[in-house]
Amino acid sequence: MAGAVVRKARLAQGLTQKELADRMNVRQATISKLESGEPATRMAVLFDALAALGLEVNVTTRGGKSNFEEVF
Numbered sequence: 855m856a857g858a859v860v861r862k863a864r865l866a867q868g869l870t871q872k873e874l875a876d877r878m879n880v881r882q883a884t885i886s887k888l889e890s891g892e893p894a895t896r897m898a899v900l901f902d903a904l905a906a907l908g909l910e911v912n913v914t915t916r917g918g919k920s921n922f923e924e925v926f
Contacts, residue, residue, distance in 0.1 A: 864885075867907065888900060
């Protein structure tokens with residue numbers, strides 16, 4: 855689900871995977887793996903992508919109404 859949020863935000867900003875990768879100083883393949891939900895993707899990559907896209911994570915207690923899909 856987090857990879858889908860990154861993809862939606864990237865596309866909304868008109869960025870290619872390569873352009874986002876350049877902002878993060880990683881390979882384009884890393885962005886592809888993140889967006890496709892590759893299980894071996896490190897959390898640091900996700901947080902770096904969110905920062906590069908101007909996004910942040912909000913943590914709520916269980917049962918809260920937060921939903922990743924509602925972001926976009």
